[in-house]
Amino acid sequence: MCERRKFGTKGWNRFYPFSTGDLRDSAIVLQNYMDGNSGSGKIPWDDLKYIFGDIMYGGHIVDDWDRRLCSSYLDSLMAPSLLDEAEMFPFIEGKGISFKSPTALSHEKYIEYIEQELPAETPLAFAMHPNAEIDFRTTQCVNLFMMLAELQPKGAGAGGEGGGANDAVLDFIVRVNDEASLESNRLNTDDI
Numbered sequence: 001m002c003e004r005r006k007f008g009t010k011g012w013n014r015f016y017p018f019s020t021g022d023l024r025d026s027a028i029v030l031q032n033y034m035d036g037n038s039g040s041g042k043i044p045w046d047d048l049k050y051i052f053g054d055i056m057y058g059g060h061i062v063d064d065w066d067r068r069l070c071s072s073y074l075d076s077l078m079a080p081s082l083l084d085e086a087e088m089f090p091f092i093e094g095k096g097i098s099f100k101s102p103t104a105l106s107h108e109k110y111i112e113y114i115e116q117e118l119p120a121e122t123p124l125a126f127a128m129h130p131n132a133e134i135d136f137r138t139t140q141c142v143n144l145f146m147m148l149a150e151l152q153p154k155g156a157g158a159g160g161e162g163g164g165a166n167d168a169v170l171d172f173i174v175r176v177n178d179e180a181s182l183e184s185n186r187l188n189t190d191d192i
Helices: 019-035 046-058 064-077 080-084 106-116 130-151 164-180
Strands: 003-006 012-016
Touching: 019 046, 046 064, 130 164
Parallel strands: none
Antiparallel strands: 003 012
């Protein structure tokens, strides 16, 4: 959901995820709150968003943008549609993937549902354009080839071959780069 920033020696620069203890404590607060309001028959969504977004989780968020993000997630997810198999990926209509919230299950069944039904990670799940992943994958490939080149023997090999293997890897990298035209096909992310 949201992440907390932890104060380090260089300021507010370290992120860390919420722990199982945080989730457990939130579940206890939710159970106590729901037991106290069980007579009304309605789920107090606004109260729950306040408890989780401003007290339990939000109390640890120090950046205004992170607070807005957490609030947006809570507004989107904590709604009556959550109990009616709501779509958990925003803006996904007609894109060919789906992840719906399950009906009421036990904790173990929720874990099983997530492990079996959650589709592969895609930028569409985060309301991003499908091409958002291209630069990441391009950089990942370039780094992989550079690591392969660095792993090749640097000195003279047996039989006085010199750096023949290293030259072959570098030639392969150049050939792949030329064939794929990586630099000319790279999207200008500043314009986007």
